[in-house]
Amino acid sequence: MLDFIEFSLLDVLDILLVAILLYYIYKLLKGTVAINIVIGIALIFLIWKITQALKMEMLSGILGYLLSGGVIALIIVFQQEIRKFLLMIGTTNFTNKRNFLKQLKFLQTEIGSDIDTETIIEACQKMSKSKTGALIVIERTNSLDFLINTGDTMNALLNDALLQSIFYKNSPLHDGALIIRDNYIVATRVVLPISDSTKIPARFGLRHRAAIGVSEKTDAVCLLVSEETGEISYIKDGGFELYANYTDLNEKVRKDLM
Numbered sequence: 001m002l003d004f005i006e007f008s009l010l011d012v013l014d015i016l017l018v019a020i021l022l023y024y025i026y027k028l029l030k031g032t033v034a035i036n037i038v039i040g041i042a043l044i045f046l047i048w049k050i051t052q053a054l055k056m057e058m059l060s061g062i063l064g065y066l067l068s069g070g071v072i073a074l075i076i077v078f079q080q081e082i083r084k085f086l087l088m089i090g091t092t093n094f095t096n097k098r099n100f101l102k103q104l105k106f107l108q109t110e111i112g113s114d115i116d117t118e119t120i121i122e123a124c125q126k127m128s129k130s131k132t133g134a135l136i137v138i139e140r141t142n143s144l145d146f147l148i149n150t151g152d153t154m155n156a157l158l159n160d161a162l163l164q165s166i167f168y169k170n171s172p173l174h175d176g177a178l179i180i181r182d183n184y185i186v187a188t189r190v191v192l193p194i195s196d197s198t199k200i201p202a203r204f205g206l207r208h209r210a211a212i213g214v215s216e217k218t219d220a221v222c223l224l225v226s227e228e229t230g231e232i233s234y235i236k237d238g239g240f241e242l243y244a245n246y247t248d249l250n251e252k253v254r255k256d257l258m
């Protein structure tokens with residue numbers, strides 16, 4: 001009698017995988033126009049189910065026909081998003097032991113980050129005072145190798161003076177983004193994907209859109225210094241994270257990198 005509430009380990013795994021899949025799809029579509037298409041499809045699906053339950057033969061027939069034939073149409077409409085999704089999955093570095101443990105957040109007790117966030121934030125503070133534009137991307141679980149190839153690779157231990165001299169206005173390396181992996185600067189002059197989100201305020205230019213773009217497509221976090229205002233922004237998951245002061249910011253970045 002209680003057959004229907006029998007729950008196997010496989011069911012739990014099934015639900016978990018669907019939840020992860022939905023999370024990645026949401027992360028990918030958040031803030032883009034594609035989310036409206038998904039809402040539209042979900043509404044049609046809901047109406048179809050209601051018309052089926054009410055036995056409204058003609059309408060449910062038409063909607064069912066539309067939805068069943070729609071898979072190919074969906075692939076065409078979401079071509080870009082499907083590409084980005086596969087890229088996101090493909091660039092996740094599951095083989096790295098630290099990254100693997102990072103995926104299992106609940107096991108995350110003593111696994112600290114190697115990255116000296118204090119040095120990065122100190123450099124940002126100095127660049128903020130001198131109004132030096134900077135865009136620093138910190139790699140987390142998703143590998144940024146596909147972006148590193150667009151810039152100049154290097155392998156320099158992170159340090160405050162080096163960060164400042166890279167972004168110094170007359171430096172040949174100042175343009176584009178800098179990528180940090182495991183306390184090393186691994187690339188400069190990197191070209192990031194520009195976000196097409198309609199929610200970004202008009203006053204933000206390409207530097208901000210590029211930072212938002214990379215944080216939408218991967219789980220990297222960005223620190224950005226505005227050349228115009230000297231303002232420091234912390235960007236994560238396609239949005240701006242607010243902070244009250246630099247200690248607070250350091251704490252936030254450190255926590256996110258754990």
Ligand SMILES: Nc1ncnc2c1ncn2[C@@H]1O[C@H](COP(=O)(O)OP(=O)(O)OP(=O)(O)O)[C@@H](O)[C@H]1O
Pocket residue numbers: 133134135174175176177190191192193194203204205206207208209210225226227228229
């Ligand atoms: N796709 C990109 N990838 C990496 N860096 C980029 C990209 N596009 C622009 N940038 C960087 O942003 C700079 C231009 O910034 P722009 O003035 O348009 O942006 P902004 O968001 O208004 O920033 P700011 O407040 O510093 O002026 C470029 O000089 C370049 O270094």
